[in-house]
Amino acid sequence: MSRPISGQVVVITGAARGVGALLARKLAARGARVALVGLEPAELAKVAGDLGADGAAWEADVTDGEAMARVAAEITGRYGRVDTVVANAGIATGAPFLDADPVTFDRVIEVNLLGSVATARAFMPALVAARGYYLQIASLAALAPAPMMAAYCASKAGVEAFAHSLRAEVGHQGVKVGVGYLSWTDTDMVRGADQDAVLRELRAGLPWPLNRTYPLGPAVDRIAAGVERRAPHVYAQWWLRGMQAVRGCLPSVVGLVGQREMRRAEPRLRATAADRRGLVGAGGQADEAIREVFRADP
Template sequence: MPKYDLTNRVVAITGSTGGLGSALAAALRAKGARLALFDLDLAQVEAQAKTLGDLSLARGWIANVRSMESLEAAMADAAAHFGHIDVVIANAGIDTMAPMATLNPEAFERVIDINLNGVWRSFRAGLPYVQKRQGYLMGISSMAAFVHSPLQASYTSSKAGVWALCDSVRLELQHLGVGVGSVHPTFFPTPMMDDVVADPAGHALWGGNDKGIWKMVSRESVVRNIVAGIEQRADMVVVPKRNTLIAKAPGLFRRFIERAGFRGKNIQKAIELASSTGWNLPAERQDGPSGNLDASISPATRRSVG
């Protein structure tokens, strides 16, 4: 496959001012990409953009990955400003460190909403623009998608969900020429990792992440591999590469199952027939406990969101 040249490509990045987001933005700008930077603090993201070039090269927008409306507005503004969007990198993410028995349920739900739902929202908001350019969607997952540590149920399940989400969406979009990939780095230095190392529970689990199996890799190596993954429109990026077998083992038969069970024409037909409510069911089957939709949601609410 020819290299996907990043020169003048417009790349939208959520969570752009974080440890990985800021390093990735700088590396992509060095490759000639133009950057739509999305984060929660407008002053901070605008300051970041100024360090990367004038407004024709980088600009910041406030965007909250927990809000579809916020992301749609930011993507629309970015597309209008730059003329198009080629690549969306769903990078925003948070972590927790507590066992299920004591973790505040709201903290669990927040991690899932940002790390997993936020990737879906970012992809959905960016797709109309990326599809026009036959571009690429990238979700930042983790080796935690495959190695499931204790005290991190919210994080590991969200990152495993990102991996699955990217695989599913790739099948939906392949006939449109849109690529989709997930990124799975091991531990590397970021402000979030500083919190993990400083947390007594995190230190007890990972031993400070300075040696052995949990030793951190450099942020530079993670960024370098992510950029290479975009240039290759890769399905999966694993950092370091020696972890590839661990990452690919859970999906060893995935390619066979996809080819045997999901024919391209069948996927396209299913997309055409799918209902925007999520289920093509008669109204009477959507209201009772035996239906596929949550019986606690009223019919009026279902109609309003459909």
């Protein structure tokens, strides 16, 4: 069941850039009151400045349960309620599992999966009170596992399963839960991954439509429409809906094709292994900077 988005209070995590920032602008243009949550105060301030008087931003690490509980209380106190939460915060790394930095690998799962859990835990009481909507941003990676992306695929498969379980638990309390799927979309994260020549070439070798980078605007338009519909599934690219029907076959196909491509790329991957031990994109760099601050001043 849809509700008019105008006047709704919408919380978006990972709102400093990319999908989160554009979604905030589009929903605000439709009359929503949008609360931004993220790590980059300067970028958050830019987005908040585009949202009008009803837009505001909170700096918080989604993996910090206490901080998220405080943010949820402050947002609820400011607006009086929360109607919709979009759990969008996410980071990525791209490297073979055996070459990956263990701390970076674990951080991807911590932010993408446990950060979503902390977001839901913080805001679900308000959503129950409002009979609201929780949209979990997942990915094509939840449907199709891929080499070089073990942490990201594991985390996105995890958030998909988490959201489906949550839907069954809170539906009788009036809360709708949706899962959003995106393929490669023109964000800082994807552009950051494409700076790695080996990763870029491996992705270019994927079959259509998996080998394309899709424009951000139309993808976010689809997500915004899904928020308005309170949809159980939201597909940022039209063809992703069809992937659901064949997802059971995909691990076997990827396993066969992936072995061939990894064998071909292995010499170059080994020669450049040191170049891909960190997080990709500007958002990943922001997360690494925050962790450096905490290591320096625990």
